[in-house]
Structures are given as C-alpha cells and as structure tokens.
Amino acid sequence: MTHPPEQRTIRKPVTLSGVGLHTGQPVTLTFKPADPDSGIAFRRMDLPGTPLVPANAAHVKEVLRGTTIRGDGDAVIHTVEHVMSALYGMGVDNALVEVDSAEPPVLDGSALRFAEALRDAGIVGQGVPAQICDVRDICAFSEGDKSIVFLPSDRFEISFRLSYKDNIIPPQSVHLVVDESTFMDRIGRARTFGFEYEFDMLKEKRLALGGSLENAVVVKRDGSIMNPEGLRDAQEFALHKMLDLIGDLALTGRRMKGHIIACRTGHAWNVKLAQRLCAVYHQQKERTHARMMTIEEIKQILPHRYPFLLVDRMLSIEPGVSAVGYKNVTANEEFFNGHFPQRPVMPGVLIVEAMAQVAGVLFLSQPEHKGKIPFFCGIDGVRFRKPVVPGDRLEMHVKVLKVRGATGKVQVEAKVDGETVADGELMFTIV
DSSP states (O other), X not given: OOOOOEEEEESSOEEEEEEBTTTOOEEEEEEEEOOTTOOEEEEETTSTTOOEEEOSGGGEEEOSSSOEEEOSTTOEEOOOHHHHHHHHHTTOOOEEEEESSSSOBOTTSSSHHHHHHHHHHOEEEEEEEOOEEOOOSXXXXXXXXXXXXXXXXXXXXXXXXXXXXXXXXXXXXXXEEOSHHHIIIIITTOOOEEEGGGHHHHHHTTOSTXXXXXXXXXXXXXXXXXXXXXXXXXXXXXXXXXXXHHHHHGGGSSEEOEEEEEESOOHHHHHHHHHXXXXXXXXXXXHXXXXXXXXXXXXXXXXXXXXXXXXXXXXXXETTTEEEEEEEOOTTOGGGGTSSTTSOOOOHHHHHHHHHHHXXXXXXXXXXXXXXXXXXXXXXXXEEOSOOOTTOEEEXXXXXXXXXXXXXXXXXXXXXXXXXXXXXEEEEEEO
C-alpha cells in the first residue's frame, strides 16, 4: 500500500528584501516554520495587531495583474503568486510568511530566489500525511479562445499554450510534470514579462511602479527583448504563465494531482479553477462514505424511463435528510431536437423535473415508501440562473425541509461546474 508523503516546513527562518512589483514600496519578507496542518499564511507586520491573511482561494480579493488575498479589515497581500509558487515548487506545506508591506518583494521577477531561500533554510518532514487534492472529476471553463481544463491524473502536470493575437510573442506550448527538479531548472527561473506599450497604462492604474529591467522581461513593439541579457529560456513566457498557475493553484492548500491544460489564461481563470477544485474536493470527501447508486438501481426505484428518466447516477443519499444526483447532458438528448435546435438549451421545466427525480429517489429509497409514486403538488420560488447546454454535467442537490405523513417540502438546487443554474422549493405527495 502506498502511503501519502508527509507534510513539510522549513527548518529555520530566512529573510529577503526588495521592492513590490506593483506598489514599488520597499519590503522585507521572512519565511518562518509552521505547525502541521496550518498551511500557508501571511502576516502583515506593519499593521496594528499584525493581522494574519490565510493563503487560500476563499480569501482572493482581486486578480488584476496579480493575485491579491485579504484577511480581516484592511489586511491585504498583493501579488502572492510568486511566493506561493516557490513554496509549492519546493514542497513546503506549512509556513508563516511575514511581510512589512502590502506586497512581497519582486526580486528578479521570478520565483527562483524565493525557492533558493527556502532550500537554504532547510526543508524538513513533519511526520503527518500531506493533504492531496486528488479530485476525480473533470473541471473545465472556456470562453472564446481561452480555456482551462483539469483532468484527473496520478501526478501533477501542466500543459500551457501561450499566444497573442498580434503575434508580438510567437505562440509557445509547454508540457511539464511539476516536481522540485523541473521547478528549479525551468519553471521557477521564468521571469514576469510585459510589453513596452503597456507601461504608460500600467502607471496610470498605479501598477508596475516597482517594475524595471532588473525584475521583468520587456517586449518591444517589434517583438525584440529590451533586456540586455535576453531570455533565460526559449519558452520563458509560457513558463512564467505556468509559474503563476502553480502559485494560484497552491491556494487550494493541498498538493495537486491532476493534469491542467490551459490556453491563453491568466490569474482570473487560475483562481476560478482553484476555487472549483476546492469545492469539488470537499464534495468528494463528503461522499467518500456514501453509497453511490447506478442507473440500474435508480430504475428499480423510479418509474420513469427514457426519454424522461433524468438522473444518471446518485452520488449520495442521507435518508430523510438530503441527496445528490447528476445527469450528463449530451447533444443526443431527445428534447434538443425541438428546443432551440440551432442553439440547444435544456428546458427549464426538465431541470425542475430532474431535481424532483432526485428528491423522488431520496424518498422512494426508504423502505416505507417502496413501490409508491411521488407526485408534484407545488413549486415555489424556482429561479433559473444560467442556461444548461450539451456537455454540461447537471448536479442536483436536494435538502428536506419538512415532511408530514405522505407530503413534504424540499429545497432543490441544480449546479454546473459548481455554479447554481436553478434553485427553488418543491412540494410533493407520495401515493
């Protein structure tokens, strides 16, 4: 049996100083050891009470030209992705990061000096199993020519496609398995970059105030590099995007297992994926001990049949309390032949019916209701939030609100990729 790796922290504190990339303010940063299961947290040493800012996806405040996290009150930390990437790349699960300003030092624009400092401080095991984000579902987001996909895998690997419409930077594609070796040799060395024509705009927005050729690669309008030393790697631009992606995904607070395929994405997409993975991870853990029900078992309970059987699988059932089931919405659904065939959208009434069928399984799986049939007797406050289209996985959540004899009321919610597409309350009777 393979045991999970143990959590790690650093042996002793280590300090670095510099200026913030966007704020331009001088700052001193100190990495300190932390206890098992404490994760990564920043502490603002310059604010009254030295408030703590947990480094997790739930605390992300902003994703403009960097990832900003927020704690209580005015405690924010801008541009955390390089620090988080270095911590992840070096396998540090638990650490306290003290800073005396609102942004870590940019140093040379990469994560290399942070990684070297952590290595020099010494990285030690803590005898406690590491937490692994081993999500078994596919998670995907796309819009236009941008997309990001998470595929289950037994290792952490990234495929990144970088391209710009003006082709100032030629398209680049990189695939790497992320480990300490690849991080130190390629990913961690890749510097942040920008375009010469952006400088005035960034300054107007009070961004990149600390940027210079010492800490960023600057691309001229003709595609040449302003930096005298040139690039560190022929694929440095795509590698830096990978560095940022790792730092943002580190906000899950767990070691990753999965293959990330990203095309033309940035911090907003990275954080959205991190938040989605956190949600799916917790749902997965909640269902670990729940018995899943297959389509054949569902057909033994529900009287519905194709094309009106709208539940493919039950993920969890807590008798008398709640249930979760899902339907894979495919392009072959019968209703798409007539419901906006040029732009297929799942009818809202069928979304309600799918939620009701999950509620039906919840109640009909109880011995006292075996062989009976559930009927709607009321629908209250149902709202449709987003369209459901071919390729979506419609996940239905049902929570019992009230049961009296053969009648009851349930709260229902349908989700796609963690986002609510419909919700409301259903009343029913079982006969």
